[in-house]
Amino acid sequence: MSELIEVLSKEEIARSITEVGEVISHDYKGGKLALVGALKGAFIFMADLAREITVPVQIGFLGVSSYGKSAESSGTTTVTKELDLDVTGMDVLVVEDIVDTGLTLKFIVNYLKDKGARSVKVCAFLDKKERRAMDVQVDYACHEILEGFLVGYGLDYAEDYRNLPGIYHLEM
């Protein structure tokens, strides 16, 4: 039997996104942003973050998968859905639910540079450094988490739990 232990409540999540949205709006003041969400995990965070940013944004999604039905990275990232926004010459902010080993993020940043983005920065809801294996930069993070496998608020385990409103530690 697996057990869920709450790590972040719905209210804590909302507060942190408002704060990060203010910082991003300040940093990009006078500009325009392309928000690129990494599917599937970032679908809820994207919707909440976008509404806390006050500079004009365009929204795109890129489907990527590194995990499948496991709590361990497969070691390779596959594109499950091509980016649906032209980011040529744009300032892009990658919107990720979690950065863990960094493999997926490294792939996304390279992908966006290849597509001609002018700049690429990263906003992660969770920055989990325990298993970091790649040299990646997280420019904005709502929460730093030390360890464990997390679910809820978009994050899954074998496609379950994405709709939970909080973040939970999955004890297996």
Ligand SMILES: O=P(O)(O)OC[C@H]1O[C@H](OP(=O)(O)OP(=O)(O)O)[C@H](O)[C@@H]1O
């Ligand atoms: O830093 P990493 O170790 O690469 O892990 C982070 C990635 O893992 C999850 O994606 P997953 O492959 O599970 O796909 P999903 O978003 O469809 O759940 C999550 O959404 C991140 O994109």
Ligand SMILES: Nc1nc2[nH]cnc2c(=O)[nH]1
């Ligand atoms: N659901 C989930 N996906 C991840 N992908 C990388 N790390 C994690 C994690 O802790 N939880």
